[in-house]
Amino acid sequence: MSRLDPQWFLRLVRGEIHNPAAAVARLGLGAVAVGYGAAVRARNLAYDRGWKPASRARVPVISVGNLTLGGTGKTPMVEWLARRYRREGWRVALISRGYGHEGGINDEGLVLEENLNDVPHLQDPDRVKLAEIAVEELEAELILLDDGFQHRRLARDVDLVMLDALDPFGLDRLFPRGLLREPVSSLRRASAVILSRADTIDAAAVEAIRRRVERAAPGIPFIRTRHAPIDLLDAEGPAGPIGDLAGKHVLAFCGIGNPMGFRRTLEPLCELGDLEVFPDHHPYGAGDVAELTEWARRGGADLVLTTQKDFVKLRTSTLGAVPLRALRIGLEITEGLESLEQVLGKVPRPAPCG
Known part of the structure; x- marks a missing residue:
């Protein structure tokens, strides 16, 4: 899909982009990090020594x-x-x-x-x-x-x-x-x-x-x-069981801080194809929905999955003819x-x- 890769910064700082401009950029980022680290340490020291007091609530x-x-x-x-x-x-x-x-x-x-x-x-x-x-x-x-x-x-x-x-x-x-x-x-x-x-x-x-x-x-x-996966949320009906993913060709998208974690959660549950990544907290608009609909159609998906965090901003049960569901997870x-x-x-x- 035609947008700036939200993983570009990660690829840069991980050293996965190999060219002179990227090397210079990493040197510059390293210099900025020195100043950032000094500021963080100074702030923490101020709280540790009590120079900057913390406010205590009346409850825990x-x-x-x-x-x-x-x-x-x-x-x-x-x-x-x-x-x-x-x-x-x-x-x-x-x-x-x-x-x-x-x-x-x-x-x-x-x-x-x-x-x-x-x-x-x-x-x-x-x-x-x-x-x-x-x-x-x-x-x-x-x-x-x-x-x-x-x-x-x-x-x-x-x-x-x-x-x-x-x-x-x-x-x-x-x-x-x-x-x-x-x-x-x-x-x-x-x-x-x-x-x-x-x-x-x-x-x-x-x-x-x-x-x-x-x-x-x-x-x-x-x-x-x-x-731990709990269920599949539907914007227009009751939640469905995780077992509904079995044997289905699934595409997924997300706009979260750790898209690889979402992929790792999905992989044991279904036949996962592409994972489309948006920036964290992405505000989905009509253009995004149209692009996702075409992407799901071209990919031949039986189902499209996203995170609950993305789903609350979309509130639709389909992308064109393809069902859209959110994977709800809990901590175990x-x-x-x-x-x-x-x-x-x-x-x-x-x-x-x-």
Whole structure:
């Protein structure tokens, strides 16, 4: 399809583009990364030493964040936590910055609203203000802070950091030369490290990641998870079973931070052909739908699949004559649940008012 390849930056920083201009660009990005790294370290030092104080909410805060740019599975983790605390009767509120939204809630927020209809979700760059609103107006007993590891202005009781098994350490380079938002050594601030998509790599690779985490943050709990397919969402009818994919020729598209993770989730489920990649948080328009419809027709697809994050912005059950469905996934903890529960068990429930 005729658009700029959204993976171009990744190919550049990974060294997959080989020409003099690309080499010069990587040198320039490396120089910028030095300045970026100095700024990140100075900011973290200011919070670590108390020179920049963090504001503490009147109820416990659990942050779910990551070290790298791109998708690491934060949204399924936030959903897992919300369900866990709701089962125990806590009043939970979600707060996030809301990347990619224009005057309303963004795509990730729409997914959480759809899957957690009894948990309010507030979005604004000022997370401290949102925490006050959650307590004052929504009577929240617990705040879940989505994408909060770098947002140190709001203090938290638990800091969960997600690592994606397919690229846990962001090419081992700080942005923009790599994908790290801050150094790996920052894991020492975390309460636990959660490896997403651990089932997509072998045991030796998982162990290598665990050892690297242990060197950065000795003794930190290391939790393994997988993205577990739940069902197939239909914009005009009930959800269908995953088994409906068996034997079908499927094309897929997505606009998420980690499209390779989506591919890895789909491959065991169906006969997967092309995966069309859009930029993260892509705002689909009529032109995109027309192009996707023609692409599905040319590809001879029995079915087109996308992510729930993309589906909430499209809300159509077909692309021309081809059915369109969204794969809904959930987080499944495959190892370390007891360790995670020990971390979460330290969160005190606020005393009732009055």
